[in-house]
Amino acid sequence: MRVDRHESRESICELLGDVQERAARFLESLPERRVTAARGADDLAQALGGALPRLGRPASEILAQLDEIGSQGTVASAGPRYFGFVTGGAVPASLAANWLAAVWDQNSFSEVSSPIGAAVESVALQWVLELLGLPATSGAAFVTGATMANFAALAAARRSVLLAHGYDVDRAGLHGAPAITLVAGEQAHATLFKAFGMLGLGREQAVRVPADAQGRMRADALPKIAGPAIVCTQVGNVNSGAFDPVGAICDAVRRDDVWVHVDGAFGLWARASRKFGALAAGVERADSWATDAHKWLNVPYDSGVAIVRDADALRCAMSLEAAYLPEGLGREPFDYTPESSRRARGLEIWAAIASLGREGVAELVERTCRHARRFAEGLREAGCEVLNDVVLNQVLVSFGDDRTTSEVIRRVQRDGTCWCGGTRWDGRTAMRISVSSWATTSDDIERSLAAILGVVGGVARKQG
Numbered sequence: 001m002r003v004d005r006h007e008s009r010e011s012i013c014e015l016l017g018d019v020q021e022r023a024a025r026f027l028e029s030l031p032e033r034r035v036t037a038a039r040g041a042d043d044l045a046q047a048l049g050g051a052l053p054r055l056g057r058p059a060s061e062i063l064a065q066l067d068e069i070g071s072q073g074t075v076a077s078a079g080p081r082y083f084g085f086v087t088g089g090a091v092p093a094s095l096a097a098n099w100l101a102a103v104w105d106q107n108s109f110s111e112v113s114s115p116i117g118a119a120v121e122s123v124a125l126q127w128v129l130e131l132l133g134l135p136a137t138s139g140a141a142f143v144t145g146a147t148m149a150n151f152a153a154l155a156a157a158r159r160s161v162l163l164a165h166g167y168d169v170d171r172a173g174l175h176g177a178p179a180i181t182l183v184a185g186e187q188a189h190a191t192l193f194k195a196f197g198m199l200g201l202g203r204e205q206a207v208r209v210p211a212d213a214q215g216r217m218r219a220d221a222l223p224k225i226a227g228p229a230i231v232c233t234q235v236g237n238v239n240s241g242a243f244d245p246v247g248a249i250c251d252a253v254r255r256d257d258v259w260v261h262v263d264g265a266f267g268l269w270a271r272a273s274r275k276f277g278a279l280a281a282g283v284e285r286a287d288s289w290a291t292d293a294h295k296w297l298n299v300p301y302d303s304g305v306a307i308v309r310d311a312d313a314l315r316c317a318m319s320l321e322a323a324y325l326p327e328g329l330g331r332e333p334f335d336y337t338p339e340s341s342r343r344a345r346g347l348e349i350w351a352a353i354a355s356l357g358r359e360g361v362a363e364l365v366e367r368t369c370r371h372a373r374r375f376a377e378g379l380r381e382a383g384c385e386v387l388n389d390v391v392l393n394q395v396l397v398s399f400g401d402d403r404t405t406s407e408v409i410r411r412v413q414r415d416g417t418c419w420c421g422g423t424r425w426d427g428r429t430a431m432r433i434s435v436s437s438w439a440t441t442s443d444d445i446e447r448s449l450a451a452i453l454g455v456v457g458g459v460a461r462k463q464g
């Protein structure tokens with residue numbers, strides 16, 4: 001059926017109205033529904049799959065199918081009792097901005113293709129730098145997450161440390177380049193090594209520095225480092241939440257051809273709080289920082305930021321020239337990112353910070369950390385063993401031997417009141433609790449504690 005332009009505009013507005021109703025129903029059900037998905041991926045693929053359709057169908061029908069079937073395959077990770085991985089929700093202003101951005105469908109690669117896309121990035125960048133207490137003239141890339149933020153920042157690092165030895169790696173490539181010494185903590189995040197691999201530096205080439213009992217890199221165990229070298233530190237261990245002593249590491253390795261990078265996927269946001277910022281003292285002395293916005297800042301997926309003190313190093317590693325591209329305007333997003341065409345990711349960061357303000361971000365950090373401490377206290381009181389110093393928003397807990405802990409995790413997930421994942425810590429199986437969502441209330445913590453302790457009691461009775 002052909003539709004004239006007027007009709008098609010009507011129907012798309014109707015369609016978006018329908019989305020709004022369905023979205024409202026989803027959001028209303030979030031706090032009370034089971035956190036786990038009702039249907040698995042194979043089942044969903046079958047329900048939505050089948051032969052490639054020869055003819056299309058009306059959009060309203062497709063939306064209904066997607067909502068009715070697809071929403072059964074959602075995890076309530078946007079809800080208040082999801083404590084898996086490090087998972088933020090989406091503060092209302094940023095979710096709404098995300099909708100509007102989708103309607104605008106801006107290609108934010110350039111000021112020319114989207115003035116607003118370029119503008120919000122510039123503003124968001126200044127705000128993020130100020131919130132995190134990082135040098136105001138730093139360059140940054142708005143990317144999909146901390147994995148790509150590590151990648152982009154390390155591309156700048158690779159360029160800079162080799163340039164200090166007279167070698168332009170971005171022109172000449174790694175073949176024939178002086179070898180770069182890579183240094184990373186024993187407990188560095190897995191995505192860092194993936195970034196090393198993507199940069200041609202090798203996933204298994206880094207010198208690993210021993211960690212202390214909390215997973216912090218030991219500054220006193222750093223090897224003697226000769227440049228060109230890249231030293232990768234971490235603020236916010238994905239299990240314990242602990243921070244590497246970045247200031248001391250910077251002091252120990254400071255040279256022109258040694259670059260210090262900080263993976264601060266969530267931990268960097270502690271710097272927005274006066275109370276928790278002290279954990280990350282000295283972090284501002286590093287050369288680059290990777291962080292996520294979709295974790296602790298609570299913007300929708302996918303959103304991360306690579307920040308580099310020497311903006312030129314990032315720009316030279318990432319910039320692009322072509323006859324049809326604009327020249328000589330202001331800050332061009334495509335000069336800093338691995339991607340060219342991309343959505344206007346800065347909008348959600350701008351909206352989140354505008355809605356929370358400096359104090360709101362600090363309060364979000366402090367509140368989630370307080371929730372984590374309450375978790376730890378409630379678990380300890382019930383006789384469970386908390387394995388880490390709960391300095392941030394992360395709690396690691398053991399319920400006895402590895403089999404028992406695994407069984408508790410399995411049953412907590414099946415129970416569906418809340419969701420916690422598992423990990424290995426200091427040679428043992430542990431349950432991870434990460435409190436990162438703006439939506440979590442004290443009541444959610446008490447309900448989750450009761451559910452977990454109920455499961456623990458059930459497992460003990462079965463064993464006894």
Ligand SMILES: *Cc1c(COP(=O)(O)O)cnc(C)c1O
Pocket residue numbers: 086144145146147148189191192234236237238263264265266292304
């Ligand atoms: C989550 C995390 C990453 C990876 O972030 P993505 O957003 O999943 O790419 C890297 N480092 C640390 C410390 C993390 O916590």
